[in-house]
Amino acid sequence: MDAPAGTKRFLSLKVNHYITFLSVLGTLSFLWNIRWTMPVNPEWVVLYSMVGSILLLDHFMFRLPPENNSQSMDSALYLACLFTFGLNMTLYVLVLSAALSPFYKRLEWWKHVVNFACYSLMITSAYHVFRLSGGAVGSFQTEAVYSYVAALLSYFIVNVLALGLYYYLSVKDQFFQIIRGMFRESLAAYVSTLLLSLMLTVMFQTNFYFSLFLFLGICVLLSATFKQLFVLYQEVSDKATKDQRTGLYNHGYFEELLEKELARAKASDMTFSVAILDLDNFKKYNDSFGHLQGDKLLEFFGKLLLEECDRNEYIVARYGGEEFTVLLPQRGEREAFAFVNALRKKANDSYFEGVEILAHGCLSFSAGVAEYRKEIHDKSQLLDKADQAMYFAKAQGKNLVHIYNEQSIIQKTFDIEKDIQEIEQQLKIFLSKDIYTFQHSKRVFSYAVDFCNYLPLTDPEKKTLILGALFHDIGKLEVPRSILQKKEKLTAEEWEAVKKHVLWGKEIVSAIDKYKELLPLIELHHERVDGKGYPYGLKGEEIPKLARILCVIDSFDAMTTERPYQQTKTFDEAIRELQVCSGKQFDPVYVESFIKMIHGKYLFKLNEAAAAKEAT
Incomplete structure (x- = not known):
């Protein structure tokens, strides 16, 4: 049970505790199930033959692409031994193999202990499941094939869970994602192990030593073949992943x-x-x-x-x-x-x-x-x-x-006034295609400028928010004019095309190196804090802060200006909508701040305009 690459220096206290627990549990399982009875003469020969075969298979392990994976066929031997000679003989083979492996396999001592513990747990669990499901040690029983399958499943599940939990604690990926990956990657290997173990169990009944010799010969030849294949793969892989001048990754x-x-x-x-x-x-x-x-x-x-x-x-x-x-x-x-x-x-x-x-x-x-x-x-x-x-x-x-x-x-840094002018020149393309998008972008920009004074943002963040607000809908240049200017409600297909504007916008702005800081705002301003937005369904703090702020501004302007496919809301109605959707579509913190800004800078102007109109 080797630690994954890149983690052994970072073993946490939890990993050390887990390794200790697994080692103790596997050792106790071995001691509980072993019967210290001396084998008789024929059994000694079988025992030595099996131990030698295990050590030989460990030496000729299969190296498989793509990530230097190694596969040993020793599990097929352990299972065949278990089905043919029983648990006690298999545990003898295990303990002798484990005792000899440090002399030729250079690993940290704790890895030898954990490997032994894992095999002990896998073998003992497979045996008890085999017996409980009706299997009998000795000659192969066709009518009890499900017992052999159940034993292998137990062997497989214990192995995947033990390794999966180790990987989870070491690299802190999602546990079920790791388990799914291991099942997907190891299923074929374990099915092969089952078939080989059953084949050996049948062959052992006719001629044990000749069967063992044939199996080892095939495994050694396959190992040599796969080694050549891996060398060829490695050469091709290096050309694709390595820099030819320095030998480093490219x-x-x-x-x-x-x-x-x-x-x-x-x-x-x-x-x-x-x-x-x-x-x-x-x-x-x-x-x-x-x-x-x-x-x-x-x-x-x-x-x-x-x-x-x-x-x-x-x-x-x-x-x-x-x-x-x-x-x-x-x-x-x-x-x-x-x-x-x-x-x-x-x-x-x-x-x-x-x-x-x-x-x-x-x-x-x-x-x-x-x-x-x-x-x-x-x-x-x-x-x-x-x-x-x-x-x-x-x-x-x-x-x-x-x-x-x-x-x-x-x-x-760059002069923000100069960049605003540069972006506005690019936005003027909308004047001929969709004047609404041009005007909408300008209004969102104005709101963002004012909103910055109500938020605890740094100067770089303010600059990014302001420029992102001006540029946020640039991807709509790729949306067909017939959709942008349609008076009726959009069809599902048309709406899907509109939703792609965030990805198209990202592609457009990615080509402008100086505006890379704006990409999250352009790509993610339609994500929702409840995870029901697009394009990725991010939720909460998975969405960058400035994108959550822009979502509030963009939505408010969309609600309060005339659009062909929805009814325009008053400022008061839009504020109520923000409050209703706070915590669902919008970040509550920024909704509250934005409403304060609207009350402070805009509503009093609207009220003054309405009063002046009534007076005339």
């Missing part, structure tokens, strides 16, 4: 891993951090010594990164050019900073030919670190924050590591 595969880590963090209370590293003055080195020597420097630096990250079980990739990324699972920003800063110092002390001509007289890099937060919805947001922090480190003189905060944005 940009695309790193983002896949980051996506998985982000999903895991969203489903648990765990965090992680990302760092972006950029070699300082690399262009100068390239210009001075040529691209071939520059490539050698990249290889040297990549090897240094890989050694340090592998030692700590972090994931490192070449992100492009002289930029590198590091994914630090279960590490907060301060721990990530400490690691990357120590890495920076090691790089400074690692000599490579020619680096003395660089500004710092040594190999150096600037780095930015960003920690996952609940309001981060997309991997690009996290990478952008790390990138901003890295640019800030460069602006401070290079050869520094900086943790993302508001100060990081100073180096990549």
